[in-house]
Amino acid sequence: MSTETDMRPILLVEDNPVDLDLTLRAFKRRNFANPIEVARDGQEVLEMVPRWVAGEPLPLVILLDLKLPRVSGLEVLQQLRDTPVSQSVPVVVLTSSDEDGDVQAAYRLRANSYIVKPVNFEKFMDVATQIELYWCLINHPPS
Amino acid sequence: MSAVLRVAARTPPGMAKVKRQREAHLVGGKARAWLLAILAVLAVFATEQVIERLASDRALERERNGVLDQLATLRARLEGGINANIYLARGLTAVLAAQPGLDQAGFSAIARGLVNEGSALRLVAGAPDLVVSLMYPMAGNESVVGLDYRSHPTQRDAALRARESGRTVVAGPLPLIQGGLGIIVREPVFLPAEGGVMAPRFWGLVSAVIDADKLYLQAGLKDPASGLRLALRGTDGSGVQGPVFFGEASIFASRPVTLDVPLPSGSWRLAAEPVAGWGRGGSGEGDLIRLMGIVAAAVGGLLVFGLVRRTQAVASHGARVEALLNTVPDLIWMKDPGGAFLGCNPCFEQFFGVRDEDIIGRRAEHFLSGKQAAAGISVSRGIDEWISYDRDGNERVFEAINTPVTGAGGNLIGILGVARDITERKRGETELRRQHAILDRTSRLARVGGWELDVAGMRVSWTDETARIHGLEPTPGVTVSQWLTLFQEASRRIIAQALKDAVEQGKPYDLELELAVDRGRARYVRTIGFPVAENDKVVRIEGAIQDISARRAAEARAQQGELVLDSVFEALPDMFFLLEKDGTIRDYRARRGTLYMSPERFLGKRMVECLPHEVATRIEAGIAALADGAAPVVVEYELPVPGGTRYYEARLSSLPGGAKCIAVVRDMTDRVLALAELDSQRRESAFLADVIERSSQPVAVGLPNGAMGRCNQAFLDLVGYTREEIAAIDWERDLTPAHWLPREREALATLHATGRPVRYEKEYIRKDGRLVPIEIYVDIVRGMDGVAEAYFGFVTDITERRRADAALRESEARYRQLFENNPAPMLVYERGSLRLLAVNSAFVEHYGYSRGEALKMLLTDLYPEAERPRIVEMASKLSGLAYAGEWQHLRKDGSVIIIEARSHDIDYRGHVGRVAVINDITGRKHLEEQIRALNADLESRVEARTRELEVANKELETFTYSVSHDLKAPLRGIDGYSRLLLEDHRDQLNDEGRLFLENVHRGVLQMNRLIEDLLAYSRMERRALQGEPVSLAEQIERVLDERRAEIEAQGMRIEVAVDGLVPKGDREGIAMVIRNLVDNAIKFTKGVASPCLSLRGHQTEDRITLEIADNGIGFEMRFHDRIFEIFQRLQRAEDYPGTGVGLAIVRKAMLRMGGRVRAQSAPGEGATFYLEFPR
Incomplete structure (x- = not known):
């Protein structure tokens, strides 16, 4: 592992176009160095797994919404954790829900972090900054 | 030997003619007189002691000692008699050992000499290999020939015992086939070892039958003159344990003097007591006769000796003679007429220490040396004493005899010599002689003389002392007739008769006689006479005489005194x-x-x-x-x-x-x-008196004359008199009311007539005049003459009993009424039989049976057929108060009712029964059925409603979940894009445009807060609240921390006082409540000077109350309920922004936690919220 910044992509799983757009804008405004891949629902994420198995680079971190069409975020998380290749990829749940039940379920499925999306856009941008700062620069992910 | 010589020197001349041969054998004839003297001396000594101890000794003991002496004599005789016969049998044994093939003729020839008229021996028999084949006499005993001891039922054991032990066995006495009683001596015969046979070989048995009666006769057991009653026990030598076979068994049971008679195997026990019983005179014949027994035994021994000698003639030469010689302990030798030794036995060789090859063919002087040679070998033709020395040089004295042995033709073959070692015996005799010498001297001192009466010459020779005793100068003797004149007349007749009996019948005597008066002084002597026979004819009488005058005088005096003393002591x-x-x-x-x-x-x-x-x-x-x-x-x-x-x-x-x-x-x-008995009785009666005195039972004695006798404290208490007063009253007149007198007199009459105590009730008049009902139990004490001396009465105060009886009657009546008039049907049944004993009116009415019908029924008749066995079983188990449960009962009309019954044990007129109270619950049961049906319907409806609610709740959950996500996403979009617009396109907007975007932004935040509050409210509804102890202080601290910025910004003063309060609730719920109220306070104290918030708690027994008070704007109490409703606001949003949800959340949370919230306020005076938590 080099000491340089790890340039693997961040995988953003988000179905809501407004939230997706605002998130990407927020990252863009903070001059994110890492490329951002987007999955629009859970199924898309699961379809990536065979590619990772084939050798494509794993994402540096997965930002996962819970309320997703087709396959829910908690199901995706379970599949990722049940699959050897993706077992150790950091997953940050990024959702509107601050329900106890959701928080507990996510952590039970070994989510690495749980972040409630603020409604206030300024706070939301702060969150994006903090995520990048932590997961892409400070955190040392498994390779 | 010098002592012997000295004895001889002093022997009177008349005794010198006694044969030398006899002298060798026993105490010499010369010494006979001295022997008697010795005995007399002994008697003197004994007498001296008697005199000395007169004050103490007792006649009985003397008598016993006398009997013992006599008995010893008898024992010696008996023993001697048996032993003599045993020696005979042993002689035969020796013959048979030498001649194992002896035939009947030879056996008879030998035995003929043994069994004769004078002998007690009745029969001798030989049994080679334990089968009788040799017999003498044969006549009358033929049937015994052929007897096999091994198979004989009674003789087998004794025969085998003789064989096994190798020793003489004496059996019997037992009845003989030929009649009479016989004592059987069995001798085992062993042949000496010869040839290759190393051990002696058993040949068979020799049996000798001794005529028991003759033996007893000879021993003197049947002599009435002995003055003794005798008995013998120990058949077969079984001694003291054996059966009595002579005399009366009862003698053993009294206090006989006893002695054991030793036999070769076992012993007999001889017992004696005086014929007249103990306590009468009589004295023994002395040890002389014991000596006779020994003499008899010695004679027997000699006979055997002679027999052995005779057998030499019968015996052929050779090994068998040798075998015999080898077995004999005596020295035996054979010399030819020329003096050369032909042979000798091993004993001979051993004694001289010479081997037979050095002896045979040589003369004695050739193989003997030293002292042995000097002594030579006896050549005496008669039995003579011979002194020689054994191989170690010790002097031994022998009795030796030499007999010529002639061949078939009468020619002299040689001389057979036999010598028996009598050294030990001689030593005994020497010792005896030495004692004689001493006694010779002492006899003079003791005034004992000896004498001898020559029958043929009718002369008495005596010692000097005898002469002196008779008051004469020492002379050699006198004639018998002269001697007799020396005795006092009566004594003379006695001594004359005694001498006559001694001469004619051989009877010894021991007499105490009075001598003719010498110078006016009575003199007494004790004289002992012992006849000596030669050839069955008494030739002389030997005796001793002793002066016992002094003793007699003393005895006479003492005896008189003692007689008195004896009777005194006996009394x-x-x-x-x-x-x-x-x-x-x-x-x-x-x-x-x-x-x-x-x-x-x-x-x-x-x-x-x-x-x-x-x-x-x-x-x-x-x-x-x-x-x-x-x-x-x-x-x-x-x-x-x-x-x-x-x-x-x-x-x-x-x-x-x-x-x-x-x-x-x-x-x-x-x-x-x-x-001890008296003491115990006295104590007992004192104890009883004490018990009566202390008893709570009144007890009194009344005398027939009306006076009172003793009475106890309880009686005094009962009648109220003191002890002094009671003595002065008349119990009939003063204690009994007149109307009770007839009853009392009747009862006392019955007591007199029957003699049995009576019990009756009456009353006493107490001293204070009150009447007290009593029961009295009266008995009578009669004097020796049967006249009544006193009555004694046990009184019971029956006041309480009367009262109890009355109460009982009353209570019974009450209970009867309670039973009879009870509106519930009641019945009484008998345990066991289950018969109905009583029913009440309600029962009659309810069941339709008449009372008469009911009382003929069983409890089970009330129940349907199928239930009856269970009823019987259950009724047997009920006890105490019991709920018998619900049952179906049948009424008389057959209709079924449902009842429940309670029952209880009752003692009903002597019957063990149970009373049951019946409650007809038929109607109630119907109602219960209906209620049950309704309840079941209600439950199903509730269930349906609950299910509907559950669905609605689920929907609500889904709704709020969606709200939280779906309402927020657009809000984020609105705010996000309006912010982007404001930032990225600020230049293109004028002030108004920018104001609009700010308003959009504010609206979004307001909307967001509303959503958050609604979610919080709904979560409070859905959340499963915990009921755990929660520290109020901790939660207040937490909330105040969260709100620190606002509080400080507002300059608000906070007071908290909730130490130690820990209500039960949900941690988040409590925090939520406090947070909302703190927010509320912060909000409504805005603009108030020195805003203040106080949180105080206190607790009561069941709840904890937290008061949260502010000094804000307050509210009117008429809005109290509205402020807790959702979306209700009392102020304008622009003045006090809010969602109108906070207090609704507070109320909801408090209700969910089992508590409640209320508020107290007035406009402008702040508000106080009271949170009441359960503990």
């Missing part, structure tokens, strides 16, 4: 003991049967040796305490006896001189026991 219950100072018991006097132990066990012994240690030491201490002449010392003690303890009292007093003391012992047992 006294006490025992007298003469004691040494060290406690040795020297003598005693006691009535027969009072002694604790037999005299032999204590006489001459110290008390510690014969009495229990503790007793002995106490008595000895008593003796030690005796002072000369002082008062007697009394020692009380007890001794264990079979069957209890006897108590004694010993009075010890010192005899003059102080060396001895007297103990007078009295058996106190009866007195001790009687005293």
Whole structure:
């Protein structure tokens, strides 16, 4: 592992176009160095797994919404954790829900972090900054 | 030997003619007189002791000793008789050992000499290999020939015992086939070892049958003159354990003198008591006769010796003679007429220490040397004494005899010599002679003389002392007739008769006689005569005489005194003991049967040796305490006896001189026991009197004359008189009311008539005049003449009983009424039979049975057929108060009712029963059925409703979940894009445009807060709240931390006082409530000068109250309820922004936690919210 910044992509799983757009804008405004891949629902994420198995680079971190069409975020998380290749990829749940039940379920499925999306856009941008700062620069992910 | 010579020197001339041969055998004839003298001396000594001990000795003991002497004599004779016969049998044994093939003719020839008229021997038999084949006499005994001992039922054991032991076995006496009683001597015959046979070989048995009756006769057991009753026991030598076979068995049961008669195997026991019983005179014949027994035995031995000699003629030469010779312990040799030795037995070789090859063919002087040679070998033709020396040089004395042995043709073959070692016997005789010498001297001192009467010459030769005793100068003797004149007339007749009997019948005598008066002084002598026979004819009488005048005089005096004393002592219950100072018991006097132990066990012994240690030491201490002449010392003690303890009292007093003391012992047992009994009775009656006095039962004695006798305190209490007063009253007149007198007189008449105690009820008049009902139990005490002396009565106050009876009657009536008039049906049934004993009116009414019908029914008849067995079972188990459960009952009309019953044990007129109360619950049961049906319907409806609610709740959850996500996403979009617009396109907007975007932004935040509050409210609804102890202080601290910025910004003062309050609730719920109220306070104190918030808690028994008070704007109490409703606001949003949800959340949370919230306020005066939590 080099000491340089790890340039693997961040995988953003988000179905809501407004939230997706605002998130990407927020990252863009903070001059994110890492490329951002987007999955629009859970199924898309699961379809990536065979590619990772084939050798494509794993994402540096997965930002996962819970309320997703087709396959829910908690199901995706379970599949990722049940699959050897993706077992150790950091997953940050990024959702509107601050329900106890959701928080507990996510952590039970070994989510690495749980972040409630603020409604206030300024706070939301702060969150994006903090995520990048932590997961892409400070955190040392498994390779 | 010098002693013997000296004896001979002093022997009177008349005794010198006794044969030398006899002298060799037994105490010499010359010495005979001296022997008698010795005995007399002994008698003197004994007599001296008797005199010395007269004050103490007792006639009985003397008598026993006398009987013992006699018995010893008899025993010696009996023993001698048996032994003589045994020797005969042994002689035969020797013959058979030498001639194992002896035929009947040879056997008869030998036996003929043994069995003759004079002998007690009746029969001899030989049984080679245990089968009888040799017999003498044969006539009359033919049937015995062929008897096989091994198969004979009664003789087998004795025969085998003889064979096994190799020793003589004496059997019997037992009845003989030929008649009479026989004692059978069985001798085993062993052949000497020969050839290759190393051990002696058993040949068979020799049996000799001794005529028991003849033996008894010869031994003197049947002599009435003995004055003794005799008995013998121990058939087959079984001794003291065996059956009695001579005399009366009862003799053993009394107190006989006994002696054992030793036999070769086992023994007999001989017992004797005087014919006239103990306590009458009589004296023994002395040891002389015992000597006779020994003489008889020795004669028997000689006979055998002769027999052996005779067998030499019968025996052929060779090995068998040798075998015989080898077995004999005597020295036996054979010389040719020329003096050369032809042979000798091993004994001979061993004695001289010479081997036979050095002996055979040589003369004695050739193989003997030294002292042995000097002594030579006896050549005496008669039996003679011969002294020689054994191989070690020790002198041995032999009795030797040499017999010529002739061949078939009468030619002399040689001389057979036999020598028997009599050294030990000689030593005994020498010793005896030495004693004679001493006695010779002492006899003079003791005034004992010897004499001998020559029958043919009718002359008496005597010693000098005899002459002196008769008052004559020493002379050699006198004629018999002269001698007789020396006796007093009566004594003369006695001695004349005794001498006649001695000469004619051989009877010895021992007489005490009076001599003719010498110078006016009576003189007494004891004279003993013993006839000596030669050839069955008494040739002389030997005797001794002793002067016993002094003794007789003393005896006469003492006897008289003693007779008196004896009768005195016999009459006294006490025992007298003469004691040494060290406690040795020297003598005693006691009535027969009072002694604790037999005299032999204590006489001459110290008390510690014969009495229990503790007793002995106490008595000895008593003796030690005796002072000369002082008062007697009394020692009380007890001794264990079979069957209890006897108590004694010993009075010890010192005899003059102080060396001895007297103990007078009295058996106190009866007195001790009687005293103990008396004491116990006295104590018992005192105890009883005490018991009666203390008894709570009034007891009184009334005399027939109306006076009162004794009475106890309880009686006094009952009638109210003092003890002094009661003595003065008349029990009939003063105690009994007039109307009770007839009853009382009737009862007392019955008592007199029947003699049996009576019990009746009446009343007493107390001293205070009150009447008290009593029951009295009266009995009568009659004097010796049968006249009534007193009545005694046991009185019971029956006031309480009367009262209880009345109460009981009343209570019974009440209960009867309760039973009869009870509106519930009731019945009583008998346990076991289940018969109905009673029913009440309600039962009759309810069931339709008449009372008469009901009382013929069983409890089970009330139940349907199928239930009856269960009823029987259940009824047997019920006890106490029991709920019998619900049952179906049948009424008379057949209709079924449902009842429940309770029952209880009852004693109903003597029946063990149960009373049951019946409750007809038929109607109630119907109602219950309906209610049950309704409830079931209700439950199903509730269930349906609950299910509907659950669905609605689920929907609500889904709704709020969606709200939280779906409402927020657009809001984020609105705010996000309006912010982007404001930032990225600010230049293109004017002020108004920018204001609009700010308003959009504010609206979004307001909307967001509203959503958050709604979610919080709904979560409070959905959340499962915990009921755990929660520290109020912690939660307040937490909330105040969260709101610190706002509080500080507002300058608000906070007061908290909730220490130690820990209500039960949900941690988040409580935090939520506090947070909302703190927010509320912050909000409504905005703009208030010095805003203040206080949180105070206090608790009561069941709840904890937290008061949260502010000094904000407050509200009117008419809005109290509205402020807790959702979306209700009292202020304008622009003044006090809010969602109108906060207090609704508070109320909801408090309700969910089982608590409640209320508020107290007034406009402008702040508000106080009271949160009440359960504890």
